[in-house]
Amino acid sequence: xxxxxxxxxxxxxxxxxxxxxxxxxxxxxxQIYSDEREQxxxxxxxxxxxxxxxxxIFILNKTPxxxxxxxxxxxxxxxxxxxxxxxxxVIENKKTFYQRNCTT
Numbered sequence: 001x002x003x004x005x006x007x008x009x010x011x012x013x014x015x016x017x018x019x020x021x022x023x024x025x026x027x028x029x030x031q032i033y034s035d036e037r038e039q040x041x042x043x044x045x046x047x048x049x050x051x052x053x054x055x056x057i058f059i060l061n062k063t064p065x066x067x068x069x070x071x072x073x074x075x076x077x078x079x080x081x082x083x084x085x086x087x088x089x090v091i092e093n094k095k096t097f098y099q100r101n102c103t104t
Contacts, residue, residue, distance in 0.1 A: 049080065056082070 007013050056075050060068055072082050 052080070 007016055052075075056071070060071060063071060068084060072084060075082060
């Protein structure tokens, strides 16, 4: 079956090889571009998060302590969890997190 659709002339074979090579190079460049774009988006996201956090710290320094919990809860968002506790809310190791939660 492959012999039926494979080109017979040398020019056709060279064109087929060039098309295959071009498609491989195109797919590789698309992969590189998408990875680079993802890195830029992550940088922009972290940069805006730091700006948001610095603004929140500035506001907390200017307001009375009684309002801090309300301001923190109003500033929460998707993927943006804040806490005034001394205990971190970031999970250091997922394996130990699952071990602690599965054993209880």
